[in-house]
Amino acid sequence: MPTDAYPGVGRRIAYQRRLARMTQQQLADVAGASLGTVRKIERGERNPSEEMLEAFADAMGVDAAVLRYDAEPTRTSVHAALPDLSAAIATYDLPEDGPVRPLSALRAAVSEAARWRVAAQYTRITRRLPDLLAELARAYHAASGADRTELAQLLVRAYRSADAVAYKFGAHDLSARLIDLMRWAAAETADPVTAATVAYVRTETFFAARAHAAGLRALEQALDKAPTPDCTRQVAARGALHMRAAVIAGRAADTTAAQLHMAEARVLADRLPEGVYCGTAFGPDSVRAHEVSVAVSLGRDHLARALDIAHEWKPPTDLPAERRSGFYIELARVQLWSGQPDHAFESLKVARHIAPQHTREHPWVRQDVAVVRRLKRADAESLSNFAEWCAAS
Secondary structure, three states: OOOOHOOOOOHHHHHHHOOOOOOOHHHHHHHHHHHHHHHHHOOOOOOOHHHHHHHHHHHHOHHHHHHHHOOOOOOOEEEEEEHHHHHHHHHHHOOOOOOOOOOOOOHHHHHHHHHHHHHHOOOHHHHHHHHHHHHHHHHHHHHHHHHHHHHHHHHHHHHHHHHHHHHHHOOOOHHHHHHHHHHHHHHOOOOOOHHHHHHHHHHHHHHOOOOHHHHHHHHHHHHHHHHOOOHHHHHHHHHHHHHHHHHHHOOOOOOOHHHHHHHHHHHHOOOOOOEEEEEEEEEEHHHHHHHHHHHHHHHHHHHHHHHHHHHOOOOOOOHHHHHHHHHHHHHHHHHHHHHHHHEEEEEEEHHHHHHHHHHHHHHHHHHHHHHHHHOOOOOOOHHHHHHOOOOOO
């Protein structure tokens, strides 16, 4: 449908931009548009394409339907697209006939989806991944030799991008199915680093089930099987496992294990520059961010450590958006528990600015905003708007 069929779209974009506390230049930068284009659209002099409309929605952390129509839907387009992801994996072993692009094009498409994942661009993932997953399955079953092995690797990466959406949006059964497929495809690669990466992602199922002690055992078994860290990929994979083991050990109230795994992660991080390795951000900055995660998991006497870290250090802008926003979401929880509701709200606003979709769908954000509203009897308009935006009760 052409966007000129949506009267007032420019006005709604301008309203949501102001609600998100973004300038026109910031919206243009995040959405990949020019400042002049944003200005013309908001003045009603130009209609955005459907793709641009969704880019604006992604940038502001709202559903595109909010920009198309005056009434906000109860379900976002991401939620509505989850059945398409489910259907795409239902026939992973018996894919329907269809076109298959060259391996180089599939490689590029999977890498693009991975970039959307770490940037928390979930709408883009749900728009492209169902067809890509079906195409990769067709390519995999028709291939042989080295091509088949590489396609198994690509399937692991693509399933991980799809899983990020399923898990963040609360579709935990779909997330578990995607992780099972990641484990199947990883076995086809016979690559121990890929297996370690899948073990890292699999921890989501233990978080969702609150089976923290079992999740810690699974990660420690994965560490036992992980290769000796002799190259960059191996160092990063082992370090990521230790980071995640530290967090889930904290959730299991195992302080000793949390501290031991965090110490191992620091040692490995010192051997690498910060970067995204095999789809996971790892390095000194990621470890520092995870120290806050561990402090939140352990709670009580460990909260002061998280506040000290936040006082001394802030996530650099080259850290992936999802990880940076996660840091501020967790910092907000520490600040709230430490009797600093105003600071907590400021941290949540920073998280929203960095990765709106990630922040809006995070259950802690809804919980913590609701608590801040109860603590602040004179409810500020900005706090009310934020609570409405993330559907806090």
